[in-house]
Amino acid sequence: MIKIAVTGAVGRMGSGIIKNILESEDMELVAGIEAPGNPKKGLDIGEVIGVGKLGIPVSTADELEKVLSEAKPDVLVDFTAPAPCVGTVKTASKLGINLVIGTTGFTDEQRAEMETAIKENGVSAVISQNYAIGVNIFFKTLELLADKLSNYDIEIVEMHHKHKKDAPSGTALRAAEIIQENLNRDSNVIYGREGITGARAKEEICIHALRGGDVVGDHTVIFTEEGERLELSHKACSRQPLISGALIAVRYIVGKKAGIYNTFDVLGLNE
Numbered sequence: 001m002i003k004i005a006v007t008g009a010v011g012r013m014g015s016g017i018i019k020n021i022l023e024s025e026d027m028e029l030v031a032g033i034e035a036p037g038n039p040k041k042g043l044d045i046g047e048v049i050g051v052g053k054l055g056i057p058v059s060t061a062d063e064l065e066k067v068l069s070e071a072k073p074d075v076l077v078d079f080t081a082p083a084p085c086v087g088t089v090k091t092a093s094k095l096g097i098n099l100v101i102g103t104t105g106f107t108d109e110q111r112a113e114m115e116t117a118i119k120e121n122g123v124s125a126v127i128s129q130n131y132a133i134g135v136n137i138f139f140k141t142l143e144l145l146a147d148k149l150s151n152y153d154i155e156i157v158e159m160h161h162k163h164k165k166d167a168p169s170g171t172a173l174r175a176a177e178i179i180q181e182n183l184n185r186d187s188n189v190i191y192g193r194e195g196i197t198g199a200r201a202k203e204e205i206c207i208h209a210l211r212g213g214d215v216v217g218d219h220t221v222i223f224t225e226e227g228e229r230l231e232l233s234h235k236a237c238s239r240q241p242l243i244s245g246a247l248i249a250v251r252y253i254v255g256k257k258a259g260i261y262n263t264f265d266v267l268g269l270n271e
């Protein structure tokens with residue numbers, strides 16, 4: 001049995017992860033942790049997320065070290081927000097707990113702080129901006145398109161639900177990174193346009209972030225040249241692919257050599 005603690009336990013992703021753990025024969029939920037001050041603290045986590053009594057209370061992050069020391073998870077899954085995630089990673093990795101991190105929106109400094117904690121404490125972690133298998137194939141396809149269409153103008157459009165706090169999405173930023181790594185020319189990423197912009201510079205990779213309603217996550221990369229346009233799109237219609245992918249990462253990380261892995265490692269897309 002893989003023992004799992006979930007931070008962001010009553011959130012959109014965290015609650016979905018818990019429901020999927022309950023349906024998995026090889027996984028067991030041992031702790032559900034929320035933000036300090038959460039009014040549901042102490043209530044049964046199963047009742048809070050609508051799956052009936054589980055005998056596990058909602059804990060809060062002000063007592064994270066104590067909760068994790070008692071629950072002894074093999075893996076902690078974090079879908080929260082950048083600053084709390086960095087704190088959680090420091091505490092969990094100090095306790096020797098492996099990590100699956102889905103949170104997005106880190107600054108470069110936060111990402112470095114998190115990676116240092118993982119390395120210094122010798123734990124293993126999967127960090128990915130998007131756990132959906134389809135998105136990882138979308139990323140893999142972008143490697144080819146960027147290489148072969150290096151002289152095309154490139155734009156990225158993403159749309160998410162109105163509650164999303166970070167922009168652009170982690171997935172759009174990773175898509176831009178992959179394109180830059182595979183383009184055979186200079187490039188720079190810009191974010192939206194306004195005013196008298198002048199003609200488009202070839203180097204620009206422009207990311208446009210749309211927000212509204214309950215859109216789970218749409219990403220499109222557009223490659224344009226005079227006379228033609230190639231668009232590569234991925235659309236998530238539910239959170240299930242993201243949740244299933246995170247649990248594939250949980251199974252992958254158990255027993256892995258210490259280090260930082262991504263979803264290309266998990267899905268064998270580096271080979």
Ligand SMILES: NC(=O)C1=CN([C@@H]2O[C@H](COP(=O)(O)OP(=O)(O)OC[C@H]3O[C@@H](n4cnc5c(N)ncnc54)[C@H](OP(=O)(O)O)[C@@H]3O)[C@@H](O)[C@H]2O)C=CC1
Pocket residue numbers: 007008009010011012013014033034035036038060061079080081082084085101102103104105128129130131132166170242
């Ligand atoms: N990599 C991937 O595949 C995916 C990544 N994401 C990312 O995951 C993150 C969460 O998304 P989503 O589930 O939609 O967001 P939600 O806001 O629904 O859930 C986040 C939860 O984390 C809680 N939280 C905040 N601080 C802490 C803390 N210190 N300890 C424990 N819990 C805490 C929040 O509480 P409160 O509201 O009180 O602050 C909230 O309940 C975002 O960064 C998002 O971009 C989302 C989907 C897929």
Ligand SMILES: O=C(O)C1=N[C@H](C(=O)O)C[C@H](O)C1
Pocket residue numbers: 104129130160164165168169170171172216217218
């Ligand atoms: O916040 C979300 O919802 C999502 N966030 C991730 C991102 O920022 O790329 C992944 C997915 O698109 C859903």
